[in-house]
Amino acid sequence: METKYYIAVHRDDKVWKRSSSGGAFSAITDAWLAAYGEKASIYGCAFDGELNALHIRATTAAERNQMCGSKYIGSNTTGVYRDVARDLQNGMHVCFSGTPCQIGALKSYLRVAGIQPEDRLLTVDFICHGVASTRFFRDYLDVLEKKYGSKAISCTFRAKSRPERRQDIQVGFANGKSFLSRSTRYDWFYAVYFRNLNLRPACYGCRYASEQRCADITIADHWDVKTFYDKAKSLLLVSTPLGELWTQKALADMDWTEVQHQAQTSIQSRKPGDYDAFWKTYLEQGYFAAQKLVGNNTLAGKAKYHLVSLADDLHILSALKKIRILLRR
């Protein structure tokens, strides 16, 4: 079928707040749970107690809620495709969410196992910039744990505490303290992630970054400068009749509009020129040396971060952002 595109935002504020964009994932999986009850299972990425990302299985909304929110690191899927196969063989209705390459891997697994799930398997992927090295993320957390004197117990890559910020990392610690990154540009995780320096090798020139989607439904962020201060919205791309059926059910919980073709599906992340130098430094000299190489762990980098933090405290950053957005409209 010809791809259909929707922009949507969940009506329930609580759901919207825990989601990275407009809450499409929750709306789709709520509809799935409501339709199939005890015969429904949902697979997606959650954090364990050590903040490792891994795929889990859920049969209730509470379990599913652990999957909400983007984790920008690779998710461990060990044994998960086998579990999906077992669910399907037992007559369950499975909604599987993950990166496009995970959807591709699941479909290959089922094909080899001779399982034809028909409409008992709904696949949901997202437009994928790439996943970062888990080792790098662990080093990022270790530094914060030392600074805050406590174990990191939660991490939100897309905290929605400030309307003008779409990429705030928030880390919660066992002692009740919490870290909120001051600036995407100078945050020690995002500064490296958005320069594509710490993505998994397979993410560069990813073959799944294409208009031809592997999943029934693709969810993504809808960025629009005109509505930047409105609630973050989801973009849904629907590629199959099964996807359209469940999208329509999900949209019942959302404010939505159907739109024309959106071009962002085929953007591939490129390997930057300083990739090899970055990894050589990181592997041979460690995290701080790698951060120094990208300009974070230097006197100038630290001074900039402190200046940005001060400007943030004085609300100068949000004022500048508002002016920039007004000028771009």
Ligand SMILES: Cc1cc2nc3c(=O)[nH]c(=O)nc-3n(C[C@H](O)[C@H](O)[C@H](O)COP(=O)(O)OP(=O)(O)OC[C@H]3O[C@@H](n4cnc5c(N)ncnc54)[C@H](O)[C@@H]3O)c2cc1C
């Ligand atoms: C690594 C990554 C890169 C992304 N890159 C882009 C991009 O370049 N452009 C864009 O428009 N959108 C991107 N997204 C998608 C976007 O950020 C939202 O995740 C998506 O719009 C869903 O938001 P939501 O509000 O519907 O629900 P949410 O509740 O935020 O959805 C969470 C969903 O993401 C899945 N998920 C979270 N982390 C992972 C992970 N590490 N591995 C596999 N599945 C995961 C969960 O299983 C669940 O299905 C990316 C997401 C991730 C995780």
Ligand code: SF4
């Ligand atoms: S960019 Fe491609 S290879 Fe990397 S996680 Fe996303 S889908 Fe997989």
